[in-house]
Amino acid sequence: MSQISPSRRVRRTPFSDGVEAAGVQGYTVYNRMLLPTYFQSVVDDYHHLKRHVQIWDVSVERQVEVRGPDAGRLMQMLTPRDLRGMLPGQCYYVPMVDETGGMLNDPVALKFSDDRYWVSIADSDLLLWIKGIAYGFRLDVIVTEPDVAPLAVQGPMADDLVARIFGDSVRDLRFFRYGLFDFEGVEMVVARSGYSKQGGFEIYVDGYDMGMPIWNALMKAGEDLNVRAGCPNGIERIEGGLLSYGNDMTIENTPHEAGLGRFCSTQTAIGCVGRDALLRVAKEGPIKQVRPISITGDLPLCDRGWDIVAGGKRVGMVTSSALSPDFDTNVAIGMVRMTHWDPGTKLEVVTQDGTFPAVVQDKFWN
Ligand code: THG
Numbered sequence: 001m002s003q004i005s006p007s008r009r010v011r012r013t014p015f016s017d018g019v020e021a022a023g024v025q026g027y028t029v030y031n032r033m034l035l036p037t038y039f040q041s042v043v044d045d046y047h048h049l050k051r052h053v054q055i056w057d058v059s060v061e062r063q064v065e066v067r068g069p070d071a072g073r074l075m076q077m078l079t080p081r082d083l084r085g086m087l088p089g090q091c092y093y094v095p096m097v098d099e100t101g102g103m104l105n106d107p108v109a110l111k112f113s114d115d116r117y118w119v120s121i122a123d124s125d126l127l128l129w130i131k132g133i134a135y136g137f138r139l140d141v142i143v144t145e146p147d148v149a150p151l152a153v154q155g156p157m158a159d160d161l162v163a164r165i166f167g168d169s170v171r172d173l174r175f176f177r178y179g180l181f182d183f184e185g186v187e188m189v190v191a192r193s194g195y196s197k198q199g200g201f202e203i204y205v206d207g208y209d210m211g212m213p214i215w216n217a218l219m220k221a222g223e224d225l226n227v228r229a230g231c232p233n234g235i236e237r238i239e240g241g242l243l244s245y246g247n248d249m250t251i252e253n254t255p256h257e258a259g260l261g262r263f264c265s266t267q268t269a270i271g272c273v274g275r276d277a278l279l280r281v282a283k284e285g286p287i288k289q290v291r292p293i294s295i296t297g298d299l300p301l302c303d304r305g306w307d308i309v310a311g312g313k314r315v316g317m318v319t320s321s322a323l324s325p326d327f328d329t330n331v332a333i334g335m336v337r338m339t340h341w342d343p344g345t346k347l348e349v350v351t352q353d354g355t356f357p358a359v360v361q362d363k364f365w366n
Contacts (some may be wrong), residue, residue, distance in 0.1 A: 010034060013059035014149045014211020018219070022229030030060040030123045036231035043325055045228075046235045049198055050326075053157035054230025055218050058195070059149035061108075063204070064119040064127050066134075068141035071115045073271060074134055078119075079109075080255065080272045082265035086111050091176040091191050093263055094119075095255035096126065097274035101281060102251040103258060104129055106243065108193060110178060110204075118204075120150065122245035133273070149211060151203045153218065157225045158200035164221040165214075166190060170201070178204075183214055195232045197240035197366050235322040238331045241292060241364030248290060248319045248333050254281050257335065259290040288316060288337045292364045295321060295330040295349050297356035307350040308334055308358070315340040318349050318358075327365050336360065 004010065004027055011033045013019075019036055026037035036057060038045050048054065066074055076083050079094040080101075086092055088111050096105045096119075108120040119126065131143045153162050162170050166181040170190060173179055178191035189204035205214055219227060243249060249258035255278070256264070266278045293308075299321060308316035321332035332349075340347060343362035348355050 004029065004034070013057055014205060014208045015057040015059060015151060015215050017212055018215040019057050019229060024229070031062050031121065033060045033062075035060045036229075037234065038231065039229055042234055042322070045230055046233050046325065048226075048228055049155050049196060049230055049233055049236055051156065052226045052228070053153060053155035053161050053200075053222060054228050055215065055222075056152035056154060056194075056231050057149075057229075058152045058202070058232070060123070061120045061150045061202075062127075063146050063148045064121060064130055065144050065146045066117045066119065066130065066141055067115060067144075068139070069115055070134075070139040070141045071117055074130070074137075074139050074141050075109065075117055075119075076269060076271045077133055077137070077273050078130065080264040080266040080269045080274060080278050082268045083109075084268070088113055089177055089179070091178060091193055093176075095258070095260045095263055096129075097255065097272070097278065098129075098251065099273045099277065101254045101274040101277035103245070103249050103253050103255060104251060106245050106249075106258075106260065108176075110189065110191070118146075118148075124245060147206070147208055149205045149208070151205050151211075151214065151218075152194040152196075152200060153203065154194045154196045154200035154230065155198045157222075157227075158198075161218060161222045161225055161227060162190070162201045162203075165217055173201070183210070183217070186210060188214075195242055196236055197242070198236070234320075235324055235331070238320050238322050238333055239324055239327065239365035241333070241366070243290065243333070244320060248335075253335070254278060254286060256282055256286045257289050286338075288335050289341060291334055291336045291341050292361035293318060293332040293334045293336070293347070293349075293358050294327075294361055295332050295356050295358040297330070299323065299330050299356060300351055300353045302332075302351075304352070308336060308340075309348045309350060309355075310340050310346070315347070324365065330356075331365055332358070
């Protein structure tokens with residue numbers, strides 16, 4: 001494989017020096033920033049993540065700050081999830097949709113007060129959409145990208161490591177709650193969240209210059225915990241059913257097709273710009289939907305959608321796939337038509353290297 005040529009347009013992060021010193025071997029580009037993909041190997045990183053603790057540079061999870069008297073109204077315009085019950089201190093996973101119900105992003109939202117939120121975005125230009133809605137509806141808000149870079153601490157030993165930096169009270173954080181914790185005199189948002197199923201925290205590092213000090217402090221404090229630099233793991237996240245915007249769903253899909261219906265309360269999400277469209281599709285139900293799929297065989301890397309066929313007809317597409325060491329099969333995520341989405345249904349997956357047998361699973365691998 002060739003390399004990603006560096007330039008100012010592909011932004012480095014506050015932790016890039018640490019990531020490079022740790023021996024990063026692969027990168028992808030996400031929100032026009034560098035996102036590490038592996039350090040030792042995807043498989044070695046995977047085993048380490050499940051047993052120990054890793055520090056992840058997830059600066060690519062850019063924040064969109066929405067501030068002003070109309071912040072709450074604007075937030076509800078963006079998502080079919082009912083935000084009326086959301087309290088300061090909470091994080092919500094919020095599908096965001098356009099006026100046709102097409103998914104624009106699947107961010108994590110953080111509420112600070114009725115007039116201040118962060119939207120921690122996946123890989124699409126959500127800032128532009130949010131600014132456009134704010135301007136078009138003449139809302140009294142300011143929409144900006146603050147100088148904040150999330151640093152994730154993931155793995156079974158994450159509580160112990162984070163407690164050494166922020167104190168034992170960080171252990172009391174519940175899932176998808178955040179608190180403010182001091183690091184060298186600077187208040188930081190620390191949430192119990194992250195893009196793995198191994199548990200852990202996300203530190204929303206405030207200020208580019210705080211990046212390396214906190215990276216170094218975590219690395220040093222975790223020496224005896226076998227801490228390593230890591231990154232979202234392509235195998236572990238498929239096993240866990242964590243979706244990747246742009247891969248597993250796009251603007252062409254509704255949240256229901258993406259299997260995110262449980263995060264939608266469209267009936268009561270008054271003001272959501274996609275509400276009418278989603279009320280219509282939610283009544284009928286989707287005709288294709290995300291499914292866990294196991295595939296047998298020596299597959300190539302999944303760098304494109306693979307057609308799923310059954311009985312000579314195309315019935316879907318595999319959108320992500322990886323060989324799982326722990327489950328001894330290729331774990332995959334696919335969008336499957338309703339005629340073939342029941343668990344146990346036998347399928348064929350057409351890759352660039354040939355056709356392989358596959359079976360729809362009843363749940364992800366966790
Ligand atoms: N953390 C933060 N920002 C992010 C991500 C993150 N932005 C980009 C990307 N990841 C957004 N996508 C997701 C996908 C899944 C989850 C979070 C963000 C997630 N899902 C949990 C699950 O499915 O098990 C639970 C969600 C819930 O129950 O509310 O965590 O990772 N800051």
